[in-house]
Amino acid sequence: MSEVTDNLQAFLDYAKLLKGDEKGEAQVFCDRLFQAFGHKGYKEAGAELEFRIKKKSSKGTSFADLIWKPRLLLEMKRRGENLFHHYQQAFDYWIHAVPNRPRYVVLCNFDEFRIYDFDKQIDEPVDIVALTDLPRRYPALNFLFPEDPDPVFGNDLEAVSRDAADKVAQLFNSLIKRDVDRSQAQRFVLQTVVAMFAEDIGLLPASIVYNLAHDCLHKGQSAYDQFGALFRQMNNKAPADGGRFQKVPYFNGGIFKTVTPVDLQLDELELVAGEEGAATKDWSKVNPAIFGTIFQQSMDAEERHAYGAHFTSEADILRIVMPTIVRPWRERIEQASTMKELLALRSALMSFKVLDPACGSGNFLYLSYRELVRVEIALMAKLKQTVSEKNFREQSKSLTLISPRQFFGIDRDSFGVELAKVTLMLAKKLALDESIDVFEREQMELPLNADEALPLDNLDANFQCADALFANWPETDVVVGNPPYLDARKLTIEHGRGYVDTIRAAYPDVPGRADYCVYWFRKAHDHLPPNSDERPFAGRAGLVGTNTIRQNYSREGGLDYVVSSGGTITDAVASQVWSGEAAVNVSIVNWIKGPHVGKCILQEQLGDRRDSDWKREEVEVITSALTSGADVSKARELKAVTDTKLCFEGQQPGHVGFRVDGAELLNLSQSDPNLHEIAFPYLIGNSLLSGKYAEQPEFLLDFDTLTIFEASQHKAALALVKERVLPKWEENAAKEFETTGLENGEHQNRLKTWWQIKRRRNDMLNAVVSLSRYAVCVRHTKRPLFVFLSNKIRPDSALTVFAFEDDYSFGILQSDTHWHWFVARCSTIKRDFRYTNETIFTSFPWPQNPTLNAVQKVADASRELRILRQSLMKKHGLTYRALYRTLELPGASPLKDAHAKLDQAVRTAYGMKKSDDPLSFLFDLNQSVAKTEDAGKQVTGPGLPPVAKDPARFTSDDCVEIIAPSAGKGAVG
The missing domain is CATH 3.40.50.150 (Vaccinia Virus protein VP39)
Structure with a gap:
């Protein structure tokens, strides 16, 4: 590593020669920095200077000094500049630096690097590295090396927060395991958490919690007595005259109003004061924005630890807090130009109220409070720039920060509510410390003192443990939450x-x-x-x-x-x-x-x-x-579509026991010459996409509406269903009766015909029985893929069924025109789009007046696309899923060309211009067709239009088929 340190020392020696001019020397500083980390220069590494950033708060375009996607956004400021004031600018740049948003953001003033990982923590940089320490501390900037090794940060609040939460959760779980009352354990652990925070942020004598626990662990003292005495003193307005608690100040009558200590066992004291105990952690580095959630999740199960717990990231919370709370204030402060305007804003800020009606452990409220304190800091800085020194001192005489009492929460979880109170109590001290630090650096003499953090605010009146849907909400200016x-x-x-x-x-x-x-x-x-x-x-x-x-x-x-x-x-x-x-x-x-x-x-x-x-x-x-774009949520249901009933869900057996594989089918057919009456090729969505249906076909035992006596004619099949299905359905019925006390519930009614599948979809079967084939798409999908199935195949409910056999109708469904409508109108599971008849198909307008030539071109392009798909799949051994994933890759492909040809043919059939937005066009067409229907006039519905008088001309015969194993006279076709 000597070469690395030599290069960094050479860079340091060079940087010392610079005056630190943001405009004149920043670019060469960046170039030399990249060279020091093993690149030929920033440009050779692929970084870009003066990267355009469009910001909402400004009408023009801003420029980030350097962006190296997806690793780094570097913003340079002149030497001596207070980087605290540029944090918001850096965060805004990061938010807007899409696509390929950089992972790390660095603020630099030629003397110091402030390194941020906004995906992990936003409150503070993950590290601060002085330029003079760079040869020794460079691992914090490891992401600058070409090899991109993991950086090593000295201020990773997430790691500290997880360590602290894990130990505290283990303590709580230990108390519960030995039958300490849950509410008592919760209260004791919360009071301990407040005390550990307090001793590390200067509200209690240093190491007082550690020393108490250590004395109990090694000197035989009683944890019940020692912790009880500490907590009672924290709730006592009168200071102790002597003893180990004489320097303990009064906290409040909220969290310490009730003190019910616990006599900790040795292993529990180890969790507090052992080598890696909770009290050994630096609680000033614990992030309140995530601690509550991690702790609460980790205490919910005995074996669960904080390392696996999830929390809502600060970046995600700020997607609400910034636009709803912070941005309006900052814009007004920026616009204000007089003392009167600024003082009016400050007065309004002091009465501003925030409510989270699903507050959990208080994450949203904590970040709202923290960011509003920073708004107040910005407001006071603007006031100092605006008025004379005398006026500023006069207006600052009675300065107090906004109060946690301006924040309100509701939640059904009583412990979450208590955690939220604690989080906001501690926020006051942290915000006060930050404000004092900033004001001192700005040489702003303001009457703020760290001692003002105590007593902590009693927030009992600000929080309700209640169901927010039925509780009375307090008056508020804004509502935020999850x-x-x-x-x-x-x-x-x-x-x-x-x-x-x-x-x-x-x-x-x-x-x-x-x-x-x-x-x-x-x-x-x-x-x-x-x-x-x-x-x-x-x-x-x-x-x-x-x-x-x-x-x-x-x-x-x-x-x-x-x-x-x-x-x-x-x-x-x-x-x-x-x-x-x-x-x-x-x-x-x-x-x-x-x-x-x-x-x-x-x-x-x-x-x-x-x-x-x-x-x-x-x-x-x-x-x-x-x-x-167009608000297609307002699209109307079209009578021409609903009357035809051409879109359906597939069958839902209700239990996998109705499905058999080829070997089982063959075995059943040996004793049942009429098995074909109740056994049918069956296809689920995943089998279609993966091609599994060809190698491992499945079949459905569907007894239709046969009585138990009629079903008994298929003795072996009925016995199989009885063995596989009946026990589970009896269990479901029993649970239902136990829950509801009713004898005619869904599960109990199903027992009356237990040999019949759950949802047969007779309307769907009747619609496709006369067709030679029908179209389907996988109901939950990421990609536009429609396929023709043989009419002998029974579709599973994972498939959406369309009762069309002609190539034209298939082409309309497979086109990007229909896909745009599909995506805009569908529901989703995660990011998978879900095709629903009620919202997509019933409102989708079909071409109203296509020419015969246009219809033919759609049909031809549709057929050519399917032929090409089969050819590519056979030649390259691809499944439908693998084939369609290639559409997401860059570069040309015959599949893309075939889709483009079909898409253009469909647009022509609609009469769509090249400049038309498909969604706007379809929405307007939907409204027009609906109005025509309202007037009692004829419109063109789904399927071949009237101009196509010979359906056979537009109908080919390719389709997916499932071949049953040869089984003689009982075979299924």
């Missing part, structure tokens, strides 16, 4: 039918199939005051929901209501992989109760991983479907 998600079916399972009925009675206008989180969106909008000139910061909300909130029933109950009731969505994430514990894709919506002036910001994460890239655009309007 409400619980549960789809309607799981809501009933989790909370019971009675609770669901109560919710629906209280919120009758929310569709019953809406997600649980939707009720928070609706109540938040109703509760907020209107945004107005008198209250420019009020009437704002920012909430997280599953990405179904922009779809179907959830959208109707929530965002449709918000928009139709005077709300304007100003900043949204259409879909992203959530950083919290739930394995879901979420949407984030920020809105204002009133009109909005200016552009709106719409973002979307483009992949399925937490590090997937982002798309960001500035738009005029964000619709309730969280799109920027």
Whole structure:
């Protein structure tokens, strides 16, 4: 490594010669820095200087000094500049640096590197490296090396927070294991956490908790007595006259109001004061924004530790806090130019209130408080620049920071509420320390003192342990948070039918199939005051929901209501992989109760991983479907489509026991010459995509509506179903009766015909029985793929069925025109699009007046595409899944060309111009067709149009087939 240190020393010697001019010397500084880390220069490494960054808060374009995607964003400031004030600029640059957003952000003033990893922590840099220490501390900048080794940071708050949470959670779990009352254990552990924080941030004598536990561990003292005495003194306004607690100040009558100590055992004392015990950690480095969640998750199960616990990242929380709370204040401060305006803003800030009605352990409230304190710091800095020194001193005489009492929370989890209180209590001291530090560096003499952190605010009145959907919400200016998600079916399972009925009675206008989180969106909008000139910061909300909130029933109950009731969505994430514990894709919506002036910001994460890239655009309007184009959520159901009933779900057996493989089918057929009457080739979505159906075909035993006596004619098949299916269905029925007390529930009714599959879909079978083939797509899919199946195949419910056999109709479905409609109107599971008849097919308008030639070209292109697919799959040994993944790769391919030809043929059939936006075109066509239907006039529905008078001309015969094993007279075709 001597070569590395030699190079870095040479860079250091050079950098000392520079004056530190941001404009004149920053670029050469960057170039020499890259050379010191083993590159020929920044340009040869692939970095770019003066990278354009479009920011919402400015009308023009800003420029980041250097970007090296996807590793680094480097922003240079002049020598001596206070880098604290440029943190917000660096964060804004990072947020907007999409796609391929850099992992690390570095602020540098020629003397110091402040290194940020915003995906891990936002509150503080993960390390600060002085230029003079670079030859020794360079591992913190390891990402600058061409090989990109993992950096080694000295201020990784996540790692410290996990260590601390793990030890405290183990202590809690140990107390519970030996039958300490849960509420007593929770209270004791929380009080201990506050004390450990306090001793490391200067509110208690140094190491007092460690010394207490150490004396109990090694000197035979009683933990019950020692911790009890400490906590009681922390709740005593009168200082102790002597003894080990005489320097313990009064904290408050909230968290320490009730003291019920625990006599800790030796292994528990080790968890506090052992070699790696909780009290040995530097709690000043524990991040309150994530500690509560990690701790709470880790204590929920005895064997679970903090290292596997998830938390919502600060970056994700700030996607709400910044646009809903911070940005409006910063814009007003930037616009203010007089002392009167700035003092009016400060007065408004002192009465500003924030509510999180699903507060959990307080993460959203903590970050809201922290960022608003930083807003106040910026406001005071602007005031100092604006007025004379005398006026500034006069206005600063009675300075106090905004209070945690301006923040409110509601949650059903009593312990989460207590954690949230603790988090905000501690936030006051941390914010005060940061403010004093900044003001001292700016030589702003303000009457702030670290002692003002005590007593901690008693926040009992600010938090409710209640069901937010039925509780009275406090008056507030903004609402933020992450409400619980549960789809309607799981809501009933989790909370019971009675609770669901109560919710629906209280919120009758929310569709019953809406997600649980939707009720928070609706109540938040109703509760907020209107945004107005008198209250420019009020009437704002920012909430997280599953990405179904922009779809179907959830959208109707929530965002449709918000928009139709005077709300304007100003900043949204259409879909992203959530950083919290739930394995879901979420949407984030920020809105204002009133009109909005200016552009709106719409973002979307483009992949399925937490590090997937982002798309960001500035738009005029964000619709309730969280799109920027035509609001297709307002599309109407078309009678010409619904009357024809051509789109269906496949069959749902209800139990895998109805499915048999080829060998089992062959065995059954030996004793059942009429097996073909009840056994059918069966296809599920994954088998279609993977090609498994060809090598390992499956068959469905479908007794239709046969009575038990008629079904007994197929003795072996019925016995198999009895063995495989009946026990589980009896178990389900028994559980249902135990839960509901009713004898006619779904599972009990199923027992009456236990040999019949759950959902046969007779309407679907009747629609396809007369066709030679029919079209399907996998119901949950990432890619546009439609396939023809033989009419002998029974489709599983994982397939959406279309009763078409002609090439023209297939071409319309397979086109990108239909795919655009599909994506915009569908629901999703994670990022997989789900084809639903009710929202997609019933509103999809078909070409109204295509020429015969246009119809023929669509049919020809459709047929050519399928022939090409089969040829490519056979030649290269590909499955449908593997074949269609190639469309996502760059470069030319015959498959892309075939799709492009079909897409153009379909657009021509619609009469679509090259410049037309497909969604806008289809939405307008939907509205036009609906109006024509309203007038009682004829329209063109799905399928071959009237101009195609000879269906055989447009119908070929290629399709997927499943061949049953040869079985003589009982064979299945």
